[in-house]
Amino acid sequence: MTEATTTIQNKTGIHARPASVFVQKASSFKSKVQLKAKGKTVDAKSILMIMSMGLVKGTEVTICADGPDEADAVAALKKMIDDKFGEE
Helix, strand or coil, X not given: CEEEEEECCCCCCXXXXXXXXXXXXXXXXXXXXXXXXXXEXXXXXXXXXXXXXXXXXXXXXXXXXXXXXXXXXXXXXXXXXXXXXXXX
16 A cells, blocks of 8 residues: 655645546546545546545645556656646
């Protein structure tokens, strides 16, 4: 199991477009990928689950992955959040 914690920096938080991009990236890995925030843990490969978390700017999130490519998955998804999904 590999995990990393970061903070949402986007002014608008994680809305539909970044959630979609995040889910597509998470789904490209074989590992089980989860996102933890606000005391909840959800499947990072489900857009409905990501959207249901209501991730706003300043929310601390932890990306967890377990499987053959877990380190790559966590690094890529953390970088995506840290780069604000290419927004702004």
